[in-house]
Amino acid sequence: MLSVISIITAILTKEVVMATDGHCADDYQFKSPFLPGESCEAIYNKNTETRDKPGYYWILSRDYCGMTYTGSSCEDIYNKYSETVGKSGYYRINNSDWTYCEMSEKLSTNPSPDPNYIPTCAGVGGGWRRLVNINISTGDDCPSGWRKETYAGVSFCRVVSDGSNTCSSTTFSTNGTSYKKVCGRARGYQKGWSVAFYRYHTGQTINGFYVDGLSITHGNPRQHIWTFANGLYDGLADGYDRYNCPCAPGSEYPSPPFVGTNYYCESGTNNTWGRSAYYFNDPLWDGSGCITNNCCDDPTQPWFYRELSGTTTDDIEARICREHGFSRGSTLIDQLELYIQ
Known part of the structure; x- marks a missing residue:
């Protein structure tokens, strides 16, 4: 020694x-x-x-x-x-x-x-190339295009605008690297009212706020990679459960065809909701906390893996989207990690 x-x-x-x-x-x-x-x-x-x-x-x-x-x-x-x-x-x-x-x-x-x-x-x-590794809880800044905020000691990235029916976008450069596979994970929190894929069924496309949550795409026109959706809540049938995740009881709104099964969806609350409440106790898309539904059944969570239909060098875009104004509800992102191969 x-x-x-x-x-x-x-x-x-x-x-x-x-x-x-x-x-x-x-x-x-x-x-x-x-x-x-x-x-x-x-x-x-x-x-x-x-x-x-x-x-x-x-x-x-x-x-x-x-x-x-x-x-x-x-x-x-x-x-x-x-x-x-x-x-x-x-x-x-x-x-x-x-x-x-x-x-x-x-x-x-x-x-x-x-x-x-x-x-x-x-x-x-x-042999995976890391495009981004953001952890706001450890002091990282939000990428350009997102807004950083702190509430009750918890920091997160959010949509820039306080208004409704909007998305905020950030892009991660591949520097021309060819890839066909994408892997990654995200973690977030629910604030107030969230409606998962409801807005797709009212006419929104991949270019709009088709989801309350986080959309991962590439190319122009946009091509879908993965969606992290945020449903209203996991449990009680009280007339609002139609806005739940497709995997939760009472949901009336499946994922869009361009999303298919390439998504995770979770709620931050199991049996109640409030229009301005922050749900920090049950993080989204971490593969746990889905007490009354099967949204956490996929054992690969929190990681996703997607093989694209062809090879590309496109940069990858991540958009936080929401239906209502921030005071009523939003999806808050505190971790994002993406790799390409």
Whole structure:
């Protein structure tokens, strides 16, 4: 076991390669010139001696930097370099575009995955490019096009306008990466009145507020990837249950044909609702809390997986939509994570 003094001395002389469990390993590079807050790209550009030393560097956390590996996509790197399998981190796409790649092994070959393993994505092969990873509860900002707000100590992203019948859009660039598969998850909360897919049945299309919730699309014209819908409530038949999720009792409004089964729907309350209430105790689309319906039956929740009909390089758009004005009801988003392959 190395002494504290020898570790510090080695760090200062840029010689230490040490794992977090105290054992030396070539995969771990903790070097003092690389200050917290920098990136794999900054380390690569500022310190030429690192360019042939892929490994774990201390940035904001212990991140893997695939210094010597490059390809046309995360999947390309995953397939070309067997040593990158299981080493999720930051890689160079086309020699310059640094991005986070999910490199977990396939489910069949990795019975004990790491804590960051994505079962629905990695279960069909590693090499996923992360487009976005937002967690408002940990202090992240909302992306451009959404509005950040805090209520009762809970922060979230919402539609920009206070008015009714509206959507707020944000776009995540693929930087020209070809993909056919999309994987991801979202988490949100219900505020007041939500009607799931009711507005589709009053004439709204994929370009409008067809859902109370979150719409994930690509291309122009828009093509559907996934929808996260927010129904009114899970339970009692009191004359308003027709606005529930299609999977909940009393619902009269199925998903639109362009959505089909490619959606998750949940409510934030089981047996009551209020036009201005915030339901923070039961997050949406997390695969739990559906006490009186079968909306949580899909075991892959909270993750979704979608294979498109063809390959594309389209950017991906996410829209928060709602029927009523904000004071009456809305869907609030606090987590969003999207990957492409």
